[in-house]
Amino acid sequence: MIDKQKTLKASSSFTGKGLHTGKTVTMTILPAESDNGIIFRRVDIEGQPEVEALADYVVDTSRGTTICKNDAKVYTIEHIMSALWSMGVDNALIEINGPEVPIMDGSAREYATRIMEVGLQEQEQDRHYYELKEKVSFSIPEKGVSIDIEPADEFTVSVEVDYNSRVLGVQNSSFVEKGDYKGEIAPCRTFVFLHELEPLLNANLIKGGDLENAIVVVEHEISEEEIARLTALFNKGEVKVTNGYLNHLQLRFSNEIARHKMLDILGDMALLGKRFKGKVTAYRPGHYANTETMKIMRKAQ
Ligand SMILES: [Zn+2]
Numbered sequence: 123m124i125d126k127q128k129t130l131k132a133s134s135s136f137t138g139k140g141l142h143t144g145k146t147v148t149m150t151i152l153p154a155e156s157d158n159g160i161i162f163r164r165v166d167i168e169g170q171p172e173v174e175a176l177a178d179y180v181v182d183t184s185r186g187t188t189i190c191k192n193d194a195k196v197y198t199i200e201h202i203m204s205a206l207w208s209m210g211v212d213n214a215l216i217e218i219n220g221p222e223v224p225i226m227d228g229s230a231r232e233y234a235t236r237i238m239e240v241g242l243q244e245q246e247q248d249r250h251y252y253e254l255k256e257k258v259s260f261s262i263p264e265k266g267v268s269i270d271i272e273p274a275d276e277f278t279v280s281v282e283v284d285y286n287s288r289v290l291g292v293q294n295s296s297f298v299e300k301g302d303y304k305g306e307i308a309p310c311r312t313f314v315f316l317h318e319l320e321p322l323l324n325a326n327l328i329k330g331g332d333l334e335n336a337i338v339v340v341e342h343e344i345s346e347e348e349i350a351r352l353t354a355l356f357n358k359g360e361v362k363v364t365n366g367y368l369n370h371l372q373l374r375f376s377n378e379i380a381r382h383k384m385l386d387i388l389g390d391m392a393l394l395g396k397r398f399k400g401k402v403t404a405y406r407p408g409h410y411a412n413t414e415t416m417k418i419m420r421k422a423q
Contacts, residue, residue, distance in 0.1 A: 125249045127212040129153040131241040136232065140222025141312075141335065142185055142197060147220030149202070154213040156247035159395055160206060162189070162196045166219040169193075175203055175216075177393040177416035183409035185322075187390055197222035200409065201312075204389030205233035208303040210242055212249060227311060228335035229374075230385055234308035252398035252423060260415040267406045269387075269415045274401040279391075281384045281404045285315075289339050289366030293380035297388065307388070309374050310381035313337035316344070316368065323355050337378065338368035387412050394419055 133152040140147060154161070160175040171194035173179050182188040186198035202223050206214055226232045254273045261268035266284070277299040284292045297307060314322075314336050340363045344352075352361045352368075362369055375381055387404055390412030398419075404411075 127156050127245040127247045127249050128210050128242040129155075129158075129213040129245060130211060130237065131243045134236050134240050136224055136226070136236070138224025138226050140198060140220065141225035141228075143220070143222045145220045145222060147218055147222060147224055149216060149218045149224060151202075151206070152215045152217065153243060154215045156213060156245045157250075158213040158215070160203065160211070160214050160216065160392070162194065162199065162216045162218060164194045164196070164219075164221075165217045167193055174395070175199060175393055176395045177413050177420050180393065180413045180417070183413055187393070187409045187413060189393075195221060198225065199223055200386050200389035201226075201230045202233055202389075203392045204385050205230040205237060205303075205308060207392035208307070208388050209234055209237045211237065213245065225312075225335050228337070229311045229382070230308040230389075234304040238304060250396045252394060252396040252419065254398050254400045254419075258415060258419055258422070260411055260418060262411060265406065267408065267411045268404070269407055269411055270403045271398075271415065271419070272401045272403075274399055277397065277399055277402075279384060279387065279402040279404070281380055281387060281407060283380050283383055283406055285406075287315075287339065287341055289341055290379055293377040295377055295380035295384040297384055303388075306375075307381055307385050310378045310385055311335070311337050311374070312382055313339060313379050316340045317342070337371060337373070339379075340366055340368055383407055391416060396423075 130153045133150055135148060135150040137148045161172050163170050163172045171192050173189050173191035173194040179189040179191045180187060181190040187200045188197045189199060258271045280296040282294050316338055319338060349361055387407045390409060393413060394416045
């Protein structure tokens with residue numbers, strides 16, 4: 123089967139705030155030559171430094187996947203990477219005039235929609251596939267985190283998340299290579315537990331984050347006083363809790379959290395820089411585990 127590399131037919135721009143930095147940025151995705159891979163270029167910095175979207179350059183995974191090479195540092199690359207890679211884009215140049223990819227609505231829906239509208243251009247070169255010779259595993263047993271990647275005829279991914287949450291329960295999501303990424307995975311939003319969000323808000327670590335671009339899970343009963351405090355903190359009108367979620371949130375899927383974890387791991391696995399045929403089984407995956415697994419694979423190639 124001929125499997126050619128692809129790029130976008132035209133460029134496409136997005137403007138929005140970064141979730142963690144709160145900075146408004148414009149990001150333009152341009153077509154790129156075969157074998158270019160996906161590269162970020164900081165056009166706001168003198169000399170316009172570039173960083174390849176590869177696991178080798180991951181420097182931080184605490185609240186998203188951050189890559190850095192020389193002066194080119196870009197935060198929260200996982201959602202745009204997920205959309206580009208899963209929609210079939212192998213080569214692209216991403217110009218960005220700030221430090222962080224826009225969070226948009228917390229999902230990759232807008233990215234996937236635009237990639238579909240712009241269309242893909244098939245290129246001369248065949249795609250490069252990573253040769254997965256044996257099973258690759260990464261785990262953090264004390265956190266219940268594990269990722270196993272076994273050689274297989276197709277690329278499939280299954281994700282299970284269990285945070286001992288009475289609101290979320292145990293959730294699963296699965297994805298196959300020719301699956302409906304745009305319809306089934308891209309619309310799923312990022313999420314945070316309220317008890318994790320509060321210290322971040324207090325420490326001013328979430329600036330662009332508001333109630334529209336993250337699902338906020340409320341695990342414990344909260345008092346009237348706490349609600350009043352949150353209302354002031356969010357500055358977005360009165361805060362309410364409905365069925366364990368902050369405000370009148372309509373979930374896009376009952377397992378939206380697991381699907382978002384799928385979105386994230388697909389984006390982080392794109393940092394391998396090559397596609398692969400393999401069966402991925404992930405329990406409680408996160409950016410650290412995802413990118414460490416890709417580092418292991420890149421070193422082994
Ligand atoms: Zn995410």
